[in-house]
Amino acid sequence: MTGGPLARLGTWTATHRRWVFGIWALLVIGLGAAAPTVFSSLAGAGWQANGSESVAVRELAQQHFGGNASSAVQVVIHSDTETIASPAVAHVVDEITGIASGDPRFGAVIAPQPGMTISPDGHTGIAIIGAAADPDDMVRAVDEHKETLTGLSGNGIEVYPTGASALWSDFNEANHTAMISAEMVSWPITLAIMIVAFGSIVAAGLPLLLTIAGLVTSAGGLVLLNTVTPISVWAMNFAMMFALALGIDYALFIVSRFRAAVTAHDSPRHAVAETMDTAGKAVLLSGLTVLVSLSAVLLVPAPAVRTMAIGIMVAVAFVLAATLTLLPAVLSALGTKVDAGTLPWARGQQHRSPVFARWGRLLHRHPWPFALGSLAVLIALALPAIGIKVAMPSIGVVPDDAPVRQGYAVVAEAMGPGAPGALQIVVPQADAATTASAAAQVPGIAMVTPPQQATDGSGHVLLQAIPDVDPSDPQMSTILSTLRDDLPATALVGGAPAENIDLQQALDDWFPIIVAVILTLGFLLLLVALRAPLIALLGTLVSLLSTAAAFGVARLIFQDGHGASLLGIDPQGFLDGWGPVFFFAMIFAIAMDYTVFLLATAKEHYEHTGDPHHAQINGLAYSGRIIFAAAAVMVAVFFTFALADPLPPKEMGIILGVAVLLDATLIRLVLLPVLLRITGHAAWWSPRWLDRMLPAISFGH
Template sequence: MSTTLPRPAAPASGPAPRAHRHGPIGRLGRWAATHRRAVFAVWAVLVIGLGVFAPKVEHALSGAGWQDSGSESVQVRDLVQQEFGGLNSTGLMVALHSTTDTATSPAFAQRIAAVTRVLQEDDRVSQVVGPQPGVTISQDGRTAIVMAGAAADANDMVRAADDLKEPVRALGDDRIEIAMTGASGLWSDFNEANRAAMMKSELYSWPVTLGILVLAFGGLAAAGLPLLLTILGLVASAGSLYLGTHVFDISIWAMNFALMFALALGIDYALFVVMRFRAALRETPDDVPDAVAATMDTAGKAVLFSGITVLISLSAVMLVDSPAFRSMAGGIMVSVIFVLAASLTLLPAVLGRKGHRINARAVPWAKASEPRSARFAAWGERLWARPWLAGLAALGVLLALAVPVLHLDTGMPSIKVVPQEDSSRVGYGLVQDAFGPGAPGTLQVVVPTAEADAARTALQADGGIAQVAPAQPGRSGDVVLLQAVPRTDPSDPSVGATIDRLRDTLPAGSQVGGATAENHDLEQELAAKTPLVIGVVLALGFLLLLVALQAPLVALIGTVTNLLATGAAFGVAKLVFQDGHGASLLGFESQGFLDAWGPVFFFAMIFAISMDYTVFLLSSAKEHWDRTGDPKEAMVGGLAHSGRVIFAAAAVMVAVFFTFALSGPLPPKEMGIILGVAVLLDAALVRLLLVPVLLRLTGRAAWAVPAPLKRILPDVRFGH
């Protein structure tokens, strides 16, 4: 197969007309720099218009949605809603316990009546069922459960738990302890604890971020630009998410992740663009708009491809049939779109206005620094001279860290993700102590009335079931509800095996649901879709890099190497969160597994962030290759021009992510450790070491383009 190796273009006989020197992104940047008032006005209208709604978003976002929407368990939830007065998995559960009184004592009965009144007064409660002897009253009589049916959807029942858990808990005293638990209570506490932890982490991260940005940019004027993009992107995203809640249920986690990605991308894009702008100003010091155009033709084009790659990575998460996952991915994508739009329009306008004042209040070394870093150029020369030792060392470290991922176990979040003092965890413990370890995860089995006896017999005969409550007839008379208590804790893998077994052995027409079954079904959906999501992300990422870089081998290098840092990060996660190494240092209680949503969602996030650095490095390398046709200059020059940006951006991201490891609940710790380790390894060992080594070893072949492919690819160049 013939290949075409690009050669430096012959010099033109005279300067080209300025209007034709730059590509579409460069011309957009020049237009923004020369029409600043229009750009500022549009963004002011956009941010103010959407910002009006931003303060309302937190109360409009949903707290549930962690489900496989097409699963059997969700069908059971809907059926129980219709047939059994809303006493499904989203209903409220209140546990009352006393060490001195029993459920029949006057004091205990008064507390039950008080709890019942509080629950009945809420419109989201369909009915309240008091404690039943032999079912929801313990054998010693000292623990009782009050059940409240759901008259609203899952999200509103979490909001009901938000509003009712404290008034209900306040009804207790020294003699009788009262706590709201159940799935809605757990999600209420889970979301509240994580929201507080995210806010705490963000409070820590902002000063750290600003400090690193000042060091990276060398001054406050330039360092403020990433924060400007972040704030504008966040405000616009928050307003958009609020409007979106009128059409879809959007998880509150969408806002948390949107803030994090707005910060990450705002920093990455502004770093790359501003550093390139400083270099362009040296080339055309008397023509600021032309310097902006030249900047956007190179760095701006890289930012565009990076942003599209991020959107592609996150869109693959939409393949998971879960409202929480889809809304989280959608929320992040909204923030990416706003930050990307600001980077391509508002940032050039600001640079056009500032001009040489971009160096205002900068330290002397920042003003005098060259765009080509001497240190990273020297590092590139060293790697070019001795590639094997450094490359094998980096590969060995990454593979060694990735080995534990072969034994990674996942599961849905257990009660351990909720702080010990929270109502849902207190109530969970009370129910387990009184009714057995599996009681908080009671299964709801709906069967045709004609099969009730056979189903009950099958449940009682199953080794995974400890107790079966009497059948409850449905309103239609067509079905009955059997409550089956597993023998083990709901987070134990054996419960999932029991659910699968029951679905195979129960009479035809039987359906198994309940909160534990919903978690199991979502875990199964995640396990089934994770390979698909990873495959789609890799395939689309490769295709986009192929279009951007015009060379299959270098696009393959950029894509596949992303897996190394990802695998290593999850290997570290296995050691920390599954095996518990460092648990006491980080202040968490190991569940014995990694949360099941981690692999698919964190992979997409890691790939998205890593592709930022990939595009920055390889687009710079391609720029040098297009200009010189020299593979050494492509590798060394690309590293010299982008290494400092990658290093600074990664430093900010690692610092930000590791602040999440300081948060109280487990999920932010998982996110902080996994993302922080991934970015650290990706920047230090992959982008700044392994990829340059691979460019050295593949040489001219890295940039070869098969002739048939060259005919169908658009001509993309990172230069002017």
């Protein structure tokens, strides 16, 4: 049995499967021991633009002003009957101080101050617990103490921990709960789809077992990686979803090919070698494409965004490793028993699907109506994306009953809509008066608080500029820009709203660069694999259509509110700011996944026959059912997240689900096969000079 490196890898795993099982058992047990702590260990903050002015202000405030930074905990105290000056409220402040003093992550407590953190009617005040640790540790501190703080409520006094650290604590908790609930719904749906697709209980269970191994090891890997550098808890949320979807994709392709090969060979070992030499190459290329697409997100100078990409990359790497080593070993052990538990309707099911063969012939006979029809639908859905608006999430993404949202509402009602999102200004003492006067003149600033002197004698002062609009109002960006333009050059402007705006600006600035990098790297990978520049270019470009269409649908739902009530959505009037960068990378990676499966299969048949007609029809006949089943699984996985209560999981689930649905049905099963039909031999042509430069990769065996 001859073959390439992957065929030899398949042969080795089949021959040494006990070693493979032993190594994976050690990995699953070893890394799995750390996996249960993944959500409590990972970082809760990181939503910032490194190197920005707002981050500099936060660091200065933490260093020189007793931790009175954007990451400080603002404990809202309100009473309809008591004033903040009353002994009862003073006792609550003492209790807050006692809680803070018992945790080294908390700094000094600043009691409510008249004219600064006490409402005009005297019934609402804010006690500030300084930040004595980095933002991630501050979120963890709130996680541990928020129940104790809210437990101080009673006797007509309400206590709510708020501020950025409390916001991320409640936000992460709500989203984690939603993600776990969605996963619990998606697993049985996925198993049902797999049983229908394979018609065999054993074959259907293999992808799920493979995915579990990938998930457990990636979770443990992220916990270990977090000891080196903070990893956002969102990294695991995305990793769970992507590992399930892609793990099943890869296993579908491998198991389907093995089931066909094992009937044609005298031993399972030879069947594994052939499977790895053909389908294995497509899976490896697909995995590399996903990793390359997500690696472009690492360019964004935002820790949370970067580590979300890292989380998915770690999960994909483990799933890919399991697909190329553990799965072949299991298949070699099962042999023909892979079809055990075959259901009645699936007996005699062949690797080559007659249904998709007929579909391929139909597209071959009538290419233009199908091409124009699919393009019309995709372009119509993509057009609304032109007017899409983005911004960082508002307080509306947190559940109504979350303490941070309740405190936010109390402060906004008692002190004005901008009070929950004060802008912080750090300036040398000599420029304090000029700065305060200039800030007070800026349109949109309701008031400027008296200067707070530095606690370490550094000569800096801290001013709070209270806007007259909600922190998520679009006017906030103009107010911040005007402040920075009008204040003395020595003044730095930050605060939680400024951190959001600076992060949004960084995401906007990097978005076109990331798109260009992803498209370029995706094209180069397809070019190297297929050695066919035209179809590599077309395969890359058509992936943009499903992405644009998904964003068009996102605008209609999440920005304009069409169908929002049906989905239980309260539209913010914009898409969450991290969406375009991250969703583009994810959608493109998934789209290229299907592109690789289809084109690799078509290339294999073109290599055998030299007939583009044969390649187009059999490309669909052999990969169409797999693409359809894989897409059904992905759509089911993603749409279950639309059932979540918080907005971000809904946004993620609907956008990714729509993208996969459109990409699989209109592009991979219609438009791309039609392009193969229209371009004919030209699809697979390559100039001689390029052939000499590229490695010789064959998808045939």
